[in-house]
Amino acid sequence: MATLHNRLLAVTCSLVPGVIAGDAEAKPSAPREFCSVYAGAPECLGRTITCTKCHTSTQPVAWNNYGAAVFAELGGEAFDDNLALALASIEDVDSDGDGLSNLEEIELGTNPGDPLSQWMPLPEPTGPGNDHYDVGVYDPRFAFRRVRLLFCGMSPSFEEVEAFAELGHEDQRAALHENLSTCLQSDHWIDEALVELAHPKIRPVTAYGADTSISVMGFVITVADYEWDYRLWQYVLTGDRDAREMLTAQYHVDRDENGELAPVEGVIEAPPMRFAGGQPIEPEHRAGMLTTQWNLFLNTMFSAVPRVTAGHAYRAFLGLDLSLQQGIAPVHGEPLDLDAKGVDAPACAQCHSTLDPMAYAFAAYEGFDMTNAPSLVIGTYRPERPAARIPGWEEASPDFIVLGQKVESLVEMARVMADSPEFSRNLAHMMFVVAVGHEPEPEELAEFEAIWTALPEDGYSANRLLHRLIDTDAFGTP
Amino acid sequence: MTRLDIVLAGVLSAAACGGGPETVAENELTKSTRARLLWKRNVALEKDIVRALELAPDEVCNELGTASCTRDVHHVALGGAAPFSLGLHKALPTPMLSTAVVVDRVLLSACSNRVAKDALGPAVVFTALDLQDERGPAAGGKAFDATVTALYRRFLARDPTEQELSVLGDLAREPMTAQEFAILACYAVGSTTEFLFY
Numbered sequence: 001m002a003t004l005h006n007r008l009l010a011v012t013c014s015l016v017p018g019v020i021a022g023d024a025e026a027k028p029s030a031p032r033e034f035c036s037v038y039a040g041a042p043e044c045l046g047r048t049i050t051c052t053k054c055h056t057s058t059q060p061v062a063w064n065n066y067g068a069a070v071f072a073e074l075g076g077e078a079f080d081d082n083l084a085l086a087l088a089s090i091e092d093v094d095s096d097g098d099g100l101s102n103l104e105e106i107e108l109g110t111n112p113g114d115p116l117s118q119w120m121p122l123p124e125p126t127g128p129g130n131d132h133y134d135v136g137v138y139d140p141r142f143a144f145r146r147v148r149l150l151f152c153g154m155s156p157s158f159e160e161v162e163a164f165a166e167l168g169h170e171d172q173r174a175a176l177h178e179n180l181s182t183c184l185q186s187d188h189w190i191d192e193a194l195v196e197l198a199h200p201k202i203r204p205v206t207a208y209g210a211d212t213s214i215s216v217m218g219f220v221i222t223v224a225d226y227e228w229d230y231r232l233w234q235y236v237l238t239g240d241r242d243a244r245e246m247l248t249a250q251y252h253v254d255r256d257e258n259g260e261l262a263p264v265e266g267v268i269e270a271p272p273m274r275f276a277g278g279q280p281i282e283p284e285h286r287a288g289m290l291t292t293q294w295n296l297f298l299n300t301m302f303s304a305v306p307r308v309t310a311g312h313a314y315r316a317f318l319g320l321d322l323s324l325q326q327g328i329a330p331v332h333g334e335p336l337d338l339d340a341k342g343v344d345a346p347a348c349a350q351c352h353s354t355l356d357p358m359a360y361a362f363a364a365y366e367g368f369d370m371t372n373a374p375s376l377v378i379g380t381y382r383p384e385r386p387a388a389r390i391p392g393w394e395e396a397s398p399d400f401i402v403l404g405q406k407v408e409s410l411v412e413m414a415r416v417m418a419d420s421p422e423f424s425r426n427l428a429h430m431m432f433v434v435a436v437g438h439e440p441e442p443e444e445l446a447e448f449e450a451i452w453t454a455l456p457e458d459g460y461s462a463n464r465l466l467h468r469l470i471d472t473d474a475f476g477t478p
Numbered sequence: 479m480t481r482l483d484i485v486l487a488g489v490l491s492a493a494a495c496g497g498g499p500e501t502v503a504e505n506e507l508t509k510s511t512r513a514r515l516l517w518k519r520n521v522a523l524e525k526d527i528v529r530a531l532e533l534a535p536d537e538v539c540n541e542l543g544t545a546s547c548t549r550d551v552h553h554v555a556l557g558g559a560a561p562f563s564l565g566l567h568k569a570l571p572t573p574m575l576s577t578a579v580v581v582d583r584v585l586l587s588a589c590s591n592r593v594a595k596d597a598l599g600p601a602v603v604f605t606a607l608d609l610q611d612e613r614g615p616a617a618g619g620k621a622f623d624a625t626v627t628a629l630y631r632r633f634l635a636r637d638p639t640e641q642e643l644s645v646l647g648d649l650a651r652e653p654m655t656a657q658e659f660a661i662l663a664c665y666a667v668g669s670t671t672e673f674l675f676y
Contacts, residue, residue, distance in 0.1 A: 127508030132636075135508045145635075145676050149518065154525040155676075158631035192521055199559055199567040206562045437516045478510050 037084055042109030042445040051325045053111060058325065059347040065095040066102060066113030109442040119442045133478040140172035141165060143476035147179050150435055151466070153188030177467055184463050190234050190261075197430060198233045201289070201316040202226050203298060210277055218273060223368070224294035224379055225277035228252050228268075232289055235261045237462040243427055244418035244460050247290060247317055248411075250283040276378045281365075285381040287414035289317075291365060293379030300367025304339050304389035307352075309367075310359040318403075318417060319426030322351045327422070331357045331401050338390050338398070357401035361410040363390060421452075424460070428452035431465055436474045444474040515675035517573060519557030523584070524548040527668070530632040531592040532602050539587035547587065552580040581669060589664035593657050603628060604660045614659030617647030625660065629667040 051058050054067025063071055073086035091103035095112050102112040111117035125136035133139050144164050148156045156164070167175055183189055207214060208223040215221060231253040236245040238261075256262040268279040281291050289295055290313055299309035314320045320327025328351060335352035337344040343352040363386040369377040386393045400407050403420055407413045417423055428451050432440060440448040451468050458464035469475055518526065527538050539547035548556055555576045560566040596602060597609040606624035607615060615622040626646050630638040646663055654662070667673070
């Protein structure tokens, strides 16, 4: 977890001196200093810190009152050596004038530089009682209805509610988990709810998919079949499987003769009379949903340096949206701007110094190549592609870097992503928001942290994560 | 305009002006300090109505008799995503202005369809009513209590309180047929916040 804290905090803290000194180089000591001082702060318990902690703008650079206070305390001295002292020296100051000191805000999880960022602890319920709910404490009856609606798609009947109410408290808690286990195998959860969660990650377009109505001389213009992506997503998030395989699987998933999801090994040819729609990449070059034909087609398309593909992977699977300045971890010397797109301009380099070293790893994967049309090349592995498409590729020999780690291939990059705390936190965050209906509030952050940090011991099972989630006060307290 | 339309317009107008019937008196219960409810979105709403009224999914509500209100036409207003038709990959976080109107539309359709089927017989939900009667049940009578109780059990999985029976008793005092009462009582219980949020 400390690794995540350090990385995320690097985003916030390294930008301040980076801009001041005109140096976009990462400052790895800064987050360590920050979290050594504020180890128990909610911001260090799994949120994605952004530049707004200190900045109102990073290009041109501008600070909020807290960032300005840090800047002033540094007094032009070396950032790495003086950040901890600067942070500590303004702890008792109320930089944003909202009545709470900076330290109080850091401990609460609000922004000490934004007077509108506030949170009040929940009051204790008062009143004569409530015949319907145990207000203010975990109420299994309340949780029962939520479990059934969220995961089975339907409320319990009157008879089921009556039977549940007859159980003792411990038996009710056990019954909740039995119901959840049943619901997690239901068509509603697998084919409705999980599919809906996948839409923003897969981003289907009917006109290009298997259901397209477009055809030419009898050939259906399926450019790629995103149903493969949906099935892989459904498969790895059910049956106590390892959810990391959404990024590392070297198999694909189809429906067997019984309609069940089942892995399929090897290269998968396109169906007859369709341009595409199979999975042409050899298994050893596959990286789960990152290398499906659909993902490469939709995101890489014709681009030489697949920046959109990398940025989408970072956002969809790690929860780090570079467009929101989340997860910025500049790599020294980047961006190289190999394709002369101007991404080394200061305003662009802020993000591209993180993005481009990831995008290089996707360069050996074709998006959509019409060079020899009507013969199309869609979503394939072509090791010669970077040198052919990117001038100076071989001379530059750029490093592939994600989350501060150098890797040799996209397959290795996907493994680093899947094993990262960011992946676990993002998966848990997605489920938390679905089940609870909002982002984790300050009083819920401890429960949230407990859920996502338990994923490794739970074998990265989404099902086990959900069993932990329904036991939280955030889920079951009316 | 049918007689039901007129009755419905009157009841809905009264409800709008009056701020809606209170299912329980606010000052009699301990209030939640969290007040963080989940919105029962299109798929769950449809399934709960299907279960409550024992209808097939395509009997709940269809526009022009063919397109599902909950799946195809009003699914965005009801909280669903529309990735294939609109490129809306993520459902809206909160209800829209039109959501309340659409919920009314769906519930009135489903309730009307259930009453029509029960009127043809054999009755499934409104078993205590004579649906051919030109007058609705008397408030507090056996048929009234049985009907309201059945609706509460089917929609909310609990029995109505005395106060809730009293509120629906006001409805029964309006001049209307048994079928009109059945539709409006069904709509009244199905459109409670307790049914629509969880």
